[in-house]
Amino acid sequence: MVPAVSDLSPLAGLTQLMQLDLGETAVSDPSALAGLTQLTQLDLSRTAVSDLIPLAGLTRLTQLDLSGTTVSDLSPLAGLTQLTQLYLMGTAVSDLSALAGLTQLTQLDLMGTAVSDLSALAGLTQLTQLYLSDTAVSDLSALAGLTQLTQLYLDGRAVSDLSALAGLTQLTELHLSDTAVSDLRAFDWLT
Template identity: 40%
Template sequence: MAERSEDWTEDEGEVKSDVPPAPQFITASQMRERLGIGEGGHFERVGRNFTAAELTNTGVKDLSPLQGQPITGLVIARNPVTSLDALAGMPLEVLDFSETPVESVEPLAKCASLSQLYLEKTKVSDIAPLAGLPLTRLYLTDCPVADLKPLAGMNLQELNLCRSNIENLEDLRDVELGILWIRGTVVSDLSPLEGKQLVSLDIEDSRVTDLGPLASVPTLQRLDIAGTEVTDLTPLKGLALTRLIFSPEKITKGIEVVREMPSLREIDTQFEGQQPQAMSASEFWERYDAGTFKSEIDDAS
């Protein structure tokens, strides 16, 4: 049990604590009943307290029964939850409320330990309350978020902005990034990424046409540019890519740069899950030299 700071009041002959009392002990079955989720969900506990809950697609609507529990990991994805108010101040480190009708992350401003946050396919458009949190992973896939200024100064290992409403990457100039996805966005300029320590970048189906800024990202290992109008691969010279996903039929310059890249182990023309064309480098070049990809584009035209 955590230590409590106590003040002795002689007049009253009792101990007053400035720490909220520990929550009443309840079983997992009782918690399920309070949450209205039947036999669904999974809970973890330490002593009398719940410390984690996996409630994906259980039908939970109201999170208030969780108040007072020192939960550090919570997954409530694909539920009709509309409010996160019950989570304010909870010692959360990981939270996933993807595919819920939640619109506001205001209560999370008080979750000072939050490091991983997944809110894909929600109605959240304003992430200002997240400013200053120690986030390392943030997934905003299919969210109407357009303003990334609240992320200033963060060190994000992973940032997923696929099909979000962002129009440019200017707000990321002061953000450290490891992996970045901007697939399906209207982003056209990669210059805000110059000099970053990126390891993986996905710009598939974006409006990017120039890879020039990536010449100053020597840490880059994985790159997906399929579905873009990129035609020149020469900016990749000197990089040590291990995986490249691109549209070979669109390349008019610099194909020799990737052919001569000794680190390149895997070349794809589509991302996994989209009729994958995963190939070893040698297999790809054999097919490329045989005119396979030229034939495919000619047949489609």
Template identity: 55%
Template sequence: MRYLLTALALTAPFFVAQASVAESLDAGQREILSAEAGAMAIYEDARLEIAKAKASGAPRLHLSTLKWPKFKNLLVIPHEISTLENLQVLYLTGTGVSDLAPLAGLTQLKGLYLTKTQVSDLAPLANLTQLDTLWLTETQVSDLTPLANLTQLEMLSLTKTQVSDLAPLANLTQLTMLDLTEIPASDFSTLEPLVQSGLMVIK
């Protein structure tokens, strides 16, 4: 059920928001004002987890497990994640996120797990050249062009995506595992040199 929110759900009890409060919210908070009850609470929980990771210097961050009663999961990646310059592994599996823009500057990221998210645009990942593991299983991704220069990629899952053109993967010579289960692509000739070099392709 959708609600016209007159209150914001935080990790603490609900409070009544003044009409002018929207002007003081960050972009992520404004985006979820009209979402299901609990969206703001999960967003604030995500910000808290990011703050903890920032303080501890932890190289891994799990945002996949954030839940709220009667609500699914995180919808928007808090912009604060951009401050985790040394983050190496990020789990967003099963969240409702679609916009990866906050990740664009995380150049030390090595593992990114986006299975069962609403992601379709990979452009923000184009400069994450340290990525060696990328899971895009059951997303809306169709264009792999932003991955063309991610030459450190070793493991890539495209299971149940909308990918039909595999040409952008031609120069990813470090790939050792590529999962293409249930994708619309029919021309796999681009991958032949990689297979000859040891790439394992799962179809």
């Protein structure tokens, strides 16, 4: 049973609110949140939210969870440069270009999305955790410079060439189950 919370207008006056968890509610319109500019953490996971324009001015956000929503357009997030954690698991997202300037990101979850092109992530050098399981990604070359990565999830992908990962010496977790990888020589020099 979906909780009855759907109208966020009563929250509009809570202008000092810093954390808000609305996950698994009936929320579809986040417009009332636009004035909550002190928010640093916002969870809208598994809601009916699809339009992110009302979030564009929440520039203090460091954590944003949109997992399980119908979100597809990330362009309203381009100015949220303080984001360190962004969760998009199971969304309709396919274009990551709006994330290119989010250089503070340390965790990015794209599991179960339609993402195939990772080029927008090439400059996100602070990333330590990247979740790409069950995406359309096959080319990992954009990850070559992400030397801070400690966790990389590639499960269930058409990935076969790991050579772009050879310089990722900080990796502590590498998930390759159900991939087309048959050659691990990219990591030979580590031994």
